[in-house]
Amino acid sequence: EAGVVQSPRYKIIEKKQPVAFWCNPISGHNTLYWYLQNLGQGPELLIRYENEEAVDDSQLPKDRFSAERLKGVDSTLKIQPAELGDSAVYLCASGPGRGGMDEQFFGPGTRLTVL
Amino acid sequence: GQQLNQSPQSMFIQEGEDVSMNCTSSSIFNTWLWYKQDPGEGPVLLIALYKAGELTSNGRLTAQFGITRKDSFLNISASIPSDVGIYFCAGRGTYKYIFGTGTRLKVLA
Numbered sequence A: 001e002a003g004v005v006q007s008p009r010y011k012i013i014e015k016k017q018p019v020a021f022w023c024n025p026i027s028g029h030n031t032l033y034w035y036l037q038n039l040g041q042g043p044e045l046l047i048r049y050e051n052e053e054a055v056d057d058s059q060l061p062k063d064r065f066s067a068e069r070l071k072g073v074d075s076t077l078k079i080q081p082a083e084l085g086d087s088a089v090y091l092c093a094s095g096p097g098r099g100g101m102d103e104q105f106f107g108p109g110t111r112l113t114v115l
Numbered sequence B: 001g002q003q004l005n006q007s008p009q010s011m012f013i014q015e016g017e018d019v020s021m022n023c024t025s026s027s028i029f030n031t032w033l034w035y036k037q038d039p040g041e042g043p044v045l046l047i048a049l050y051k052a053g054e055l056t057s058n059g060r061l062t063a064q065f066g067i068t069r070k071d072s073f074l075n076i077s078a079s080i081p082s083d084v085g086i087y088f089c090a091g092r093g094t095y096k097y098i099f100g101t102g103t104r105l106k107v108l109a
Helices: none
Strands: A005-007 A010-013 A019-024 A031-037 A044-050 A053-056 A065-068 A075-079 A088-095 A110-114 B005-007 B010-014 B019-024 B031-037 B044-049 B055-058 B061-065 B071-076 B085-092 B097-099 B103-108
Touching: A005 A088, A010 A019, A019 A088, A019 A110, A031 A075, A044 A065, A044 A075, A075 A088, B005 B085, B010 B019, B019 B085, B019 B103, B031 B061, B031 B071, B044 B055, B044 B061, B044 B071, B071 B085
Parallel strands: A010 A110, B010 B103
Antiparallel strands: A005 A019, A019 A075, A031 A044, A031 A088, A044 A053, A065 A075, A088 A110, B005 B019, B019 B071, B031 B044, B031 B085, B055 B061, B061 B071, B085 B097, B085 B103
């Protein structure tokens, strides 16, 4: 079974430029998460989807970050414009969403460097 | 953002030794997950715990869901060099997982 796929793996941009990350979850997984991981820290949730609905986006900085999950499968996370402090690893995870048994499986992440 | 406290922060151990680490929270959780993360990779799920007091093993790894539901423990027996990495706990309350600060494990051959 294929795991969570993310692209690109690495991205270097200049500040004020836009950037987008793509995630393809494990087939059949209804729940999709985007996390931010700063160096030396654990992942922090940005947004959680149940199918195509964003059910928790309370930690998403909506002035510059946006996300979508069209058709409840693939998802895209966008930053516009990027700031120096956005340099981090952006992780996507998916889960089966079975009530009470909600493991999360992570992709390899996209490492963003903002210059 | 909020992070759970993991202890120890880092540790060096000799190959063959057993390792213990824990994760504590001020909140009650319904689920605990333990992950291992290698450099440049995403976290890999090791063990999932769903009930207070539950003890679950995965090969040389054993994890326990604390009785108070505010803590969890991970043990690695007979460590080997490939156990090197960062171990994260994650606790879920109602809907959201909160991750720990990580325990960095280094194994000396």
